[in-house]
Amino acid sequence: MNFIEHSKIYHYPVLLKESIENLITDRNGIYVDVTFGGGGHSSAILKKLEKKAILIALDQDKESIKNNLIKDKRFYLLHKNFIHIRSILKKYNIEKVSGILADLGLSSYQIYNYKRGFSHKFNCTLDMRMNQKIPISALQIINQYSKKKLFHIFYKYGEFKNAIQIAEKILKKREKKPIITTWDLMNIFFLKKLSFKKKKKFLSRLFQSIRIEVNNEINNLKNFLLESSKIILPGGRIAIISYHSIEDRITKFFFKKGVFKNQEIPRCYSIPFKMIHKKVIKPTIQEIKINPKSRSARLRIAEKL
Numbered sequence: 001m002n003f004i005e006h007s008k009i010y011h012y013p014v015l016l017k018e019s020i021e022n023l024i025t026d027r028n029g030i031y032v033d034v035t036f037g038g039g040g041h042s043s044a045i046l047k048k049l050e051k052k053a054i055l056i057a058l059d060q061d062k063e064s065i066k067n068n069l070i071k072d073k074r075f076y077l078l079h080k081n082f083i084h085i086r087s088i089l090k091k092y093n094i095e096k097v098s099g100i101l102a103d104l105g106l107s108s109y110q111i112y113n114y115k116r117g118f119s120h121k122f123n124c125t126l127d128m129r130m131n132q133k134i135p136i137s138a139l140q141i142i143n144q145y146s147k148k149k150l151f152h153i154f155y156k157y158g159e160f161k162n163a164i165q166i167a168e169k170i171l172k173k174r175e176k177k178p179i180i181t182t183w184d185l186m187n188i189f190f191l192k193k194l195s196f197k198k199k200k201k202f203l204s205r206l207f208q209s210i211r212i213e214v215n216n217e218i219n220n221l222k223n224f225l226l227e228s229s230k231i232i233l234p235g236g237r238i239a240i241i242s243y244h245s246i247e248d249r250i251t252k253f254f255f256k257k258g259v260f261k262n263q264e265i266p267r268c269y270s271i272p273f274k275m276i277h278k279k280v281i282k283p284t285i286q287e288i289k290i291n292p293k294s295r296s297a298r299l300r301i302a303e304k305l
């Protein structure tokens with residue numbers, strides 16, 4: 001199997017042309033792909049770079065590192081969480097880089113690996129950890145979190161208006177019997193009455209909200225954006241592909257203001273970025289036809305001033 005076939009099975013890269021074309025400003029620069037996945041974006045970046053360039057890629061999932069097929073002298077792949085981007089680069093004596101790409105969320109390989117517990121399509125133990133070493137999985141969250149904490153997850157990350165009812169149903173069920181598997185969780189909600197479309201929407205949001213909590217995705221994104229803003233060269237670019245509105249709102253606000261919402265802006269402050277496109281970049285109808293999973297993707301690119 002060649003690389004293109006492999007990477008499309010592992011994960012079909014999303015907004016590939018749009019993200020790479022806008023990311024590279026110096027063909028001999030240092031770049032970081034902080035979400036390697038199946039390596040589709042990394043491979044496309046390498047094709048655009050010259051001999052002296054370097055590409056460092058990170059992924060917090062060991063399976064992604066094991067599945068790597070890229071062999072290139074300019075390429076380094078590390079099993080790391082992207083929140084540590086600055087300290088990782090420091091170890092290699094790298095202070096500044098020309099471009100950083102983050103393609104957030106999950107790879108298809110993770111979603112369709114029935115042992116990982118990310119999808120309601122397979123009945124397996126609730127897990128949802130991207131890094132199998134982190135101590136808390138979906139199993140602990142669903143069976144041990146208080147009503148208040150569960151409410152917070154469903155309200156904030158799932159944007160459910162009936163978050164309290166969802167939390168209460170889980171508590172009622174687990175009083176009788178622990179909720180062990182993805183289908184134990186799904187069956188709490190008597191979804192038979194719902195249309196296929198509504199059921200799918202409810203379950204995707206439910207599972208997504210738990211996954212965000214398991215992997216601390218919101219805090220990770222904020223820390224990563226802050227760290228990245230410190231290491232990007234003037235004229236260098238940060239490209240973020242996100243798959244839900246919370247991530248996209250955080251990215252948009254940070255690129256526009258250089259801070260997060262409700263964060264105090266210091267006096268004599270100048271905004272550190274310029275947005276490359278006024279409007280968010282979405283996949284074309286053709287891309288969605290070929291890869292329906294790309295439909296929720298949103299790309300934003302900022303240039304350091």
Ligand SMILES: C[S@@+](CC[C@H](N)C(=O)[O-])C[C@H]1O[C@@H](n2cnc3c(N)ncnc32)[C@H](O)[C@@H]1O
Nearest residue numbers: 013035037038039040041059060061081082103
């Ligand atoms: C959408 S996939 C990336 C796909 C990749 N661009 C490609 O073309 O194959 C997202 C990947 O990011 C990884 N990831 C998510 N959060 C991470 C984090 N905080 N640190 C490092 N990797 C992370 C996931 O494990 C997953 O493999």
